[in-house]
Amino acid sequence: MTDWIAQTPQAAQAYLEGRRLDEVECVIPDLPGIARGKAVPASKFARQSFFFLPDSIFYQTITGGWGEAAGADGFIERDMILKPDMSTATAAPWTGDWTLQVIHDAFDREGVPIPASPRNVLKRVVDLYHQRGWKPVVAPEMEFYLVARNIDPAKSIEPMMGRSGRPAAARQAYSMTAVDEFGPVIDDIYDFAEAQGFEIDGITQEGGAGQLEINLRHGNPVKLADEVFYFKRLIREAALRHDCFATFMAKPIADEPGSAMHIHHSVLDLETRRNMFAGPQGGETDAFAHFIGGLQRYLPSAIAVMAPYVNSYRRYVRDHAAPINLEWARDNRTTGIRIPISDPEARRVENRIGGMDCNPYLGIAASLACGYLGLVNKVTPAGQFSGDAYEGEPDIPQVLGSALDLFDAATELHEVLGPEFARVYGIVKRTEYEEFLQVISPWEREHLLLNV
Incomplete structure (x- = not known):
């Protein structure tokens, strides 16, 4: 050796x-x-x-x-x-x-670290926390679809053929039978993950046809981003072994839920190693509130990083398993910011905004940056939401162009992520958006060709 x-x-x-x-x-x-x-x-x-x-x-x-x-x-x-x-x-x-x-x-x-490198961006944000005596901890959740092989971009994406010989059934959330349909693919995912030294916290069937979710254990943000980066590749390779594709598109199939990368956050005090979101008696702290406030105030400007493609915005559909606003509540999956049930020492804030199509380094960096600005600026959040947040009005951008406008103007966020990164990212994403606008869609041909 x-x-x-x-x-x-x-x-x-x-x-x-x-x-x-x-x-x-x-x-x-x-x-x-x-x-x-x-x-x-x-x-x-x-x-x-x-x-x-x-x-x-x-x-x-x-x-x-x-x-x-x-x-x-x-x-x-x-x-x-x-x-x-x-x-x-x-x-x-x-x-x-x-x-x-x-x-x-x-x-x-x-x-000197190259500022446009996504891994360097995340390291920069984590270092800003460390300079304040804080240690950020994250736990990502990865949603994705297993779909039939598709080599024709003009053809709609369809669910994969299950072990039973039938296409994956829709809307069988948390069904063990549905998970069994993908058993051979999941077996290879487990085997590959074990060979790579990754610990999976669980695999569940999500609400879409052929949609799965993998949860990872909480830990260091850079290490977890590395794992998501590696996981995307290993899942694709496992799928190819069984004549199907794995896709991390935010919205691959019309009328099915989109795929998210939910991020759970907590922050430890580097000196005491205690969770800053829990007080001595287990109560919720000012830091807990300020982190939530930071997500509410700054996430609209960070959406272009966490939802980086035109397809990303098709996921934000009312009553369709993705948030449309930045309300926060305890144990409420309709809100963009959710506080899961936990003991005080495990208290955390879940950001449900990001799509699985985002770069994991940049998605985690952007979410942490918003929380960091909330902590530093002591941002007070809105009151806790009660009820179904889908009944409220959207307060996040609905298209990539609007999201890029907000991102380009967000100088305070740029200072956390890095001004040079923000400059490069804005230019590249604007170029992609302009490329997309040159494409004539089937909808336009169907409804406009002879009617306008």
């Missing part, structure tokens, strides 16, 4: 025990959360402490185009220095040989 393998997590070492490592995938998440990088022979990885990629990977749109975000020097594709974080080394158990994946961090030639 070489020295660098000894630095990897125990799960990676166990995966390689008695085997010869063939390849290492050196990866870095881009703005959409796609793994960019290169695969190298294990012998070469053992000899290198970094590698290069152009900074233009952070200017690329989801369609493969480019946003004009290179800055004053122009589009010269300057090399970044990518350094491995060996704590992220994990198996790629679906490959034909013995392969590890390692997430890398991006730096310039002076060793």
Whole structure:
């Protein structure tokens, strides 16, 4: 065993025990959360402490185009220095040989973190908490669909064929029989997760046809974002083994619920290690209220990060399992901000706004940034909501263009996420939006072609 393998997590070492490592995938998440990088022979990885990629990977749109975000020097594709974080080394158990994946961090030639790198953005926000003597803790929930293979963009997405030979049945929330329909895929998800050293808190059938949810244990925000990043890939690979697709689109199927990435938050005092949301007698603290107030005040400006595509806004439908406003309440799933039932030491705030299509680093960073501003500015929340929040009026943007307008104007949020990141993100997302506006939809052809 070489020295660098000894630095990897125990799960990676166990995966390689008695085997010869063939390849290492050196990866870095881009703005959409796609793994960019290169695969190298294990012998070469053992000899290198970094590698290069152009900074233009952070200017690329989801369609493969480019946003004009290179800055004053122009589009010269300057090399970044990518350094491995060996704590992220994990198996790629679906490959034909013995392969590890390692997430890398991006730096310039002076060793300064590249501000547009999503993992660096999240590290920046976590560091701001630490500077205040606070430790943020998160627990993400991942919703996704297993769907029939679809290689024709003009064709509607359909649920996958279940083990029984019938298409996945709709609206069987929490059904164990429905979960059994996807048993072979779920078995591979568990096997891949175990090989990668990830702990799944549970898998449930959600309300949509072929929709599942995976809950992860609470912990360090960067570590949990790494896991969601890895999970998206392993779930896709498990699905492909069984002739179906896994999709993390926010709204893949019309008339079915969308897929969210709910984020549970708590904040610990670094000195006492106690939950800042619970007082000495277990009561709710000012910090608890201020965190909620921060989400209510700043989330509208952060929606463009947590709902990053035009499809994301199709999820926010009244009475359809996604919030339409930022009311808060205890144990009420109709509100955008929910306080789950818990003991005082586990008291937490659940942000139900984000879609599963968001970059996990950026989604978690944006949510934490809103809570941070609430804590720092001592924002008072609105009164607790009572009843069905779907009966209220929407108070979040309804289309990506409006969300981008709010984000571009949110200078206070930019200072937390990083002004240079905010500049690049706004340009790239505006470019994507303008690309979408050039597409003529089937609805337009059907209803406007001969009628207007």
